[in-house]
Amino acid sequence: MNQIPKRTLGRTGLSVTQLGYGSMGLRGPKTWGVRVVDDEASAQVLNAVLDAGINFIDTSPDYGIAEQRIGDAISSRRDEYYLATKCGCVYTQHDDHLEIDHVWDADVIERNLETSLTRLQTDSIDLLQFHGGDAVTLQQAGLIDLLRGFRDKGLIRFLGVSSKLPHLAGLIELDVFDTYQVPYSCLANEHGKWITTAGEQGAGVIVRGGIAHGGPDAEIDRPALRDVWTQAKLDEILPGDMSRSELILRHTLSQPYCHTTIVGTCNLEHLAENVRATIAGPLPDDFVAEIDRRVKGVG
Numbered sequence: 691m692n693q694i695p696k697r698t699l700g701r702t703g704l705s706v707t708q709l710g711y712g713s714m715g716l717r718g719p720k721t722w723g724v725r726v727v728d729d730e731a732s733a734q735v736l737n738a739v740l741d742a743g744i745n746f747i748d749t750s751p752d753y754g755i756a757e758q759r760i761g762d763a764i765s766s767r768r769d770e771y772y773l774a775t776k777c778g779c780v781y782t783q784h785d786d787h788l789e790i791d792h793v794w795d796a797d798v799i800e801r802n803l804e805t806s807l808t809r810l811q812t813d814s815i816d817l818l819q820f821h822g823g824d825a826v827t828l829q830q831a832g833l834i835d836l837l838r839g840f841r842d843k844g845l846i847r848f849l850g851v852s853s854k855l856p857h858l859a860g861l862i863e864l865d866v867f868d869t870y871q872v873p874y875s876c877l878a879n880e881h882g883k884w885i886t887t888a889g890e891q892g893a894g895v896i897v898r899g900g901i902a903h904g905g906p907d908a909e910i911d912r913p914a915l916r917d918v919w920t921q922a923k924l925d926e927i928l929p930g931d932m933s934r935s936e937l938i939l940r941h942t943l944s945q946p947y948c949h950t951t952i953v954g955t956c957n958l959e960h961l962a963e964n965v966r967a968t969i970a971g972p973l974p975d976d977f978v979a980e981i982d983r984r985v986k987g988v989g
Contacts, residue, residue, distance in 0.1 A: 701892045711736075716735070735955075775819070803846070850894070850896075869895070876982065
């Protein structure tokens with residue numbers, strides 16, 4: 691059986707599968723969106739993720755009951771995966787929805803970590819990421835040093851940040867984070883330059899939205915990105931045996947500094963398709979260049 695290829699996650703030294711798992715879809719009822727799965731289906735998907743060989747799981751306190759479900763379903767298999775979660779998250783569960791905010795305060799960060807460790811049923815988090823924030827705020831509030839303190843106590847192993855422009859550039863310039871989580875796909879490639887900058891800095895790069903940013907299976911409909919696909923006439927060059935999702939995912943994997951891309955699905959068939967696409971590997975260089983040329987032409 692072919693195995694999912696791995697890359698070293700920058701200076702962390704962690705050998706991660708190029709296909710990771712994003713757990714937002716496990717958020718549970720009364721949150722947002724229409725695709726909601728129950729506890730049994732969540733456990734089935736999480737175990738299938740590990741059975742497929744995926745060894746990197748990303749979650750967040752913002753994702754409803756996702757952390758709890760991960761802890762309940764696969765904490766007994768903790769030695770099979772690296773675990774990344776986030777902090778700076780303030781959330782309120784209302785009767786019909788989950789209200790989310792981000793607050794850059796030490797008490798919030800400490801509470802997030804304590805709660806995450808309990809929910810995930812683990813003694814330590816491999817990667818704790820700020821869920822947003824900007825360089826000046828995180829520095830002045832002493833929060834980067836706070837995460838370093840968590841690391842010194844063995845509560846976390848590495849510190850990172852999940853960000854995007856305009857704040858991403860300043861965060862990379864700090865050169866203090868072990869990893870950066872960045873949105874990117876062939877249809878939304880404005881962060882490509884900064885992915886390269888982070889990678890050349892020696893940091894690990896986690897791409898989010900590698901399929902969702904334009905893929906037909908995206909949980910959040912993004913008409914503008916679907917329009918990019920159409921205007922770039924990518925169907926003209928789509929091989930007959932390749933789905934749109936496979937092209938987008940394999941283009942993402944062609945990014946030299948994409949160490950892992952977290953793809954979230956609660957559909958076992960889609961999971962299997964993503965695994966097969968990742969094993970097939972990056973697209974040929976000339977194919978990548980033609981996709982980029984067409985997308986750039988859209989403006």
